[in-house]
Amino acid sequence: MTSDRAEASTKNQQQRPPKTVMSGMRPTGRLHLGHYMGVLKNWVSLQPQYDCYFMVADWHALTTKYDDTAYLQENVYEMTLDWLASGVDPNVSTLYVQSAIPEIAELHLLLSMVTPNKWVETDPTLKDMVAMLHEDLTYGLLGYPILQTSDILAVLGDLVPVGKDQVAHLEISRDIARRFNHLFETDLFPQPKPLLTETPMLLGLDGRKMGKSYNNAIFLADTEDETWQKLRTAITDPARIKKDDPGDPAKCEVVYPYYQTFASNGAIELAAKECREAARGCVDCKKILNEFVIEELKPLRERRTEYAKDRAQVEKILREGCEKSRAVAQNTLKQIRAAMRLYQSPALV
Ligand code: TRP
Ligand code: SF4
Numbered sequence: 001m002t003s004d005r006a007e008a009s010t011k012n013q014q015q016r017p018p019k020t021v022m023s024g025m026r027p028t029g030r031l032h033l034g035h036y037m038g039v040l041k042n043w044v045s046l047q048p049q050y051d052c053y054f055m056v057a058d059w060h061a062l063t064t065k066y067d068d069t070a071y072l073q074e075n076v077y078e079m080t081l082d083w084l085a086s087g088v089d090p091n092v093s094t095l096y097v098q099s100a101i102p103e104i105a106e107l108h109l110l111l112s113m114v115t116p117n118k119w120v121e122t123d124p125t126l127k128d129m130v131a132m133l134h135e136d137l138t139y140g141l142l143g144y145p146i147l148q149t150s151d152i153l154a155v156l157g158d159l160v161p162v163g164k165d166q167v168a169h170l171e172i173s174r175d176i177a178r179r180f181n182h183l184f185e186t187d188l189f190p191q192p193k194p195l196l197t198e199t200p201m202l203l204g205l206d207g208r209k210m211g212k213s214y215n216n217a218i219f220l221a222d223t224e225d226e227t228w229q230k231l232r233t234a235i236t237d238p239a240r241i242k243k244d245d246p247g248d249p250a251k252c253e254v255v256y257p258y259y260q261t262f263a264s265n266g267a268i269e270l271a272a273k274e275c276r277e278a279a280r281g282c283v284d285c286k287k288i289l290n291e292f293v294i295e296e297l298k299p300l301r302e303r304r305t306e307y308a309k310d311r312a313q314v315e316k317i318l319r320e321g322c323e324k325s326r327a328v329a330q331n332t333l334k335q336i337r338a339a340m341r342l343y344q345s346p347a348l349v
Contacts, residue, residue, distance in 0.1 A: 021046050022157030022192070024055035024098070024148075027075035031082040032217035033293075034202045034210035036300070037261060040086035042161050042197045043093075052093035053155045053325055054083065056318075059098045059105075060148070063141040064129065080314055082220050085304035096321035098151065103329035107150040108143065110336060114179055115146055115172075125168045149173040152192045154329040161195040170194045184339040188332075202261060205234040207253045218293070220300055227297070228290050234258075236282045237275070247275040247282075255286060262292040 023043065031040070046052055056076050062069070076097060083095065098104060120126065123145050130137050148169050152160055153176075160170055170192060177189035203209065204216030211217060218230050237251040249256040249272045256275075259268045267288065274280040307314055330349050337344065 018049065018051045019158040020156055020190075021050040021052045021159045021161060021195070022055070022152045022155050023053075023161045024057040024060070024151055025079065026057045026061045027072065027079045028061070029071070029075045029212060030078050030219045030221050031086075032210055032212070032219050033297075034204075034217065035082070036086055036220060037199055037202050038163060038197055039161070040083065040088070041199070042195070043083075044087040044089075046159075046161060046195070047089055047092045050159065053157065054088060054093055054095050055151055055325070056080065056095075056097045057148075057151065060144065063138070063144050063147075064133070066138070066140070076318075077311070077314065078221075080318060081304055081307055084307045084314065084317070085220055085300040087300070087303070090317040090321070094321045094324050095317055096325040097318055100318075100322040101154065101326050101329050103326065103333045104147070104150045104154050106333055107154050107329075107336065108147050110340065111150055111153070111176055111180065112143060112146050114183060115176055119172050119175060120145055123168050123172055125165055128165075145169040145172045146176070149176050153177060153189050154332055155325055156188075156190055156328075156332060157192050158190045159195050160192050161197065163197060167194050167196075186335075186339045188335055188339060199261075200257075203254050203257065205230055205254060207235050220297065221304060224294050224301075227293060231286055231290050231293065232283065234286060236285075240278075240282060243281040244278045246278045249275050255282070255289060258289055258293070262296050263289065264292075267292070 023039075025035075025039070043052070043054060056079060058072060058076055061072065061075075080095060084090065088095065120142055126142070126144055129141065129144070133141075145168075148166075149172060151157075152173055160166075160173075162170065174191045174193075177191055181187055181189050201209070204211065204214055205218070206214065206216045208214050208216060218227055222230070234254045235252075236255050237247040237249070239245060239251065240247040252275070256271070259271050263271070271280075271285055271288070275285065334349070337348070
């Protein structure tokens with residue numbers, strides 16, 4: 001590229017406003033290492049490049065847990081702490097709570113009018129959620145993908161960092177955005193695209209999916225000692241009963257993949273070699289791994305401890321984030337009401 005063109009393209013980039021990233025998480029309580037490696041690290045890496053909106057999806061939590069709301073407020077706070085601990089930067093990104101933005105609910109209602117039921121009924125992710133229900137399917141749960149679409153479109157999100165399981169919801173989001181733009185002859189809505197996380201899923205210590213209910217998770221809020229106490233119980237190659245039985249890293253379903261995720265290349269190779277040669281026992285192997293995991297989590301735990309000392313500051317971060325995202329959502333809704341030719345109430349902002 002000639003220097004003229006290089007300069008022109010930099011200028012272009014400067015003129016274009018950064019794309020909007022929007023994502024959310026249901027407040028299920030404390031987050032674990034799987035959330036961090038699979039989702040939060042990705043969020044953090046997007047911050048320098050994009051205008052990021054990260055939302056606590058407390059209404060979404062109600063779609064399945066409406067009968068147990070006692071922990072909801074505490075979970076919102078704990079999850080926000082874990083985001084901040086992970087490096088989500090409130091000076092750069094906007095952190096907010098869904099239920100503080102009533103415009104999202106209004107958008108949910110309006111979008112529900114233009115969404116054919118069959119789009120929702122055939123959403124495979126929603127089908128999975130319905131299959132796991134112990135109660136009857138509620139109208140609220142059926143609206144899950146429309147609510148999620150409203151989250152994204154209220155702030156005109158272009159890119160949505162999510163796991164594979166959310167891709168089906170996002171297809172509906174694009175269909176709804178397209179249909180709305182077409183029906184009301186506008187180009188207001190972007191077509192939100194998923195940004196998939198590349199990292200492989202981190203298993204729980206027992207080899208099942210990492211999850212709070214399985215009691216197999218390392219939490220970001222755990223102490224170093226708690227981490228070690230958990231890690232030492234992790235499953236290994238089941239054929240290694242005595243220390244001098246040679247092992248096979250490929251059959252070590254948890255500890256070895258953790259090495260691949262957290263350890264240096266040299267340490268990974270050495271673990272594999274000494275495992276095969278029965279030159280190290282599993283407990284020693286886990287001790288070395290523990291150092292790497294602790295190292296990775298150290299800055300997170302320091303930040304978490306700092307923020308946890310000052311709850312008022314965390315509340316302030318959310319309050320300011322809610323104000324900012326609400327102003328954006330109000331502006332979007334104003335344009336939507338106009339595009340739909342709704343009654344222009346002077347009382348509505
Ligand atoms: N459904 C998402 C999940 O369970 C959470 C979510 C709610 C979300 N609103 C969103 C994700 C908007 C992306 C964009 O993980
Ligand atoms: Fe797994 Fe390490 Fe034990 Fe080998 S030595 S089975 S890699 S824990």
